Amino acid sequence: GEDVEQSLFLSVREGDSSVINCTYTDSSSTYLYWYKQEPGAGLQLLTYIFSNMDMKQDQRLTVLLNKKDKHLSLRIADTQTGDSAIYFCAESILNGNKLVFGAGTILRVKS
């Protein structure tokens, strides 16, 4: 079945880069997403990448996609304390009718 895996925890210093990794299983996924969740809040869509792309950059965020290895990463440059949150990777399946989420990576930024 479909499965998305992420590392559970990442701790970085303010100003450093953060890299959150994700692997997925469904090779037919058309879109892959990164969401951010702060305590007690819903999910905020950070960025997404279409499956025929290798890289997408949006300000401090860089998404890399290795379709052969089914590996997705999110790099946050110049990480700030406000970036502390849970980051979820998700793949779309069933022609976009369903998202499968990873367990989430807790990012802790130390000042």
Place this chain on the structure above:
Amino acid sequence: GAVVSQHPSRVICKSGTSVKIECRSLDFQATTMFWYRQFPKQSLMLMATSNEGSKATYEQGVEKDKFLINHASLTLSTLTVTSAHPEDSSFYICSARDLRYNTDTQYFGPGTRLTVL
């Protein structure tokens, strides 16, 4: 981006009562909305897919008579937790599917914290 709202943000009710949660897409029309449940320190679990003008599709193990979903317009879906019990206490989050601009994304509401006493 796009904006999705949920109401109420927090509700406390007695066991046996029913609770209705609203999910609205504020600046776009959504033929498809989704309802998720999230337990503490866990990921999101899809409960059901809400389709405008038709019956919702429930995930395996989700009781459709317990969690009533209505998607009466292109901007509103409601989830009613009927005869709520303490084990229904959870964080409920909705999302709306946005197919504009040749993309396919889900935008999430801020969530509703349900506590059943």
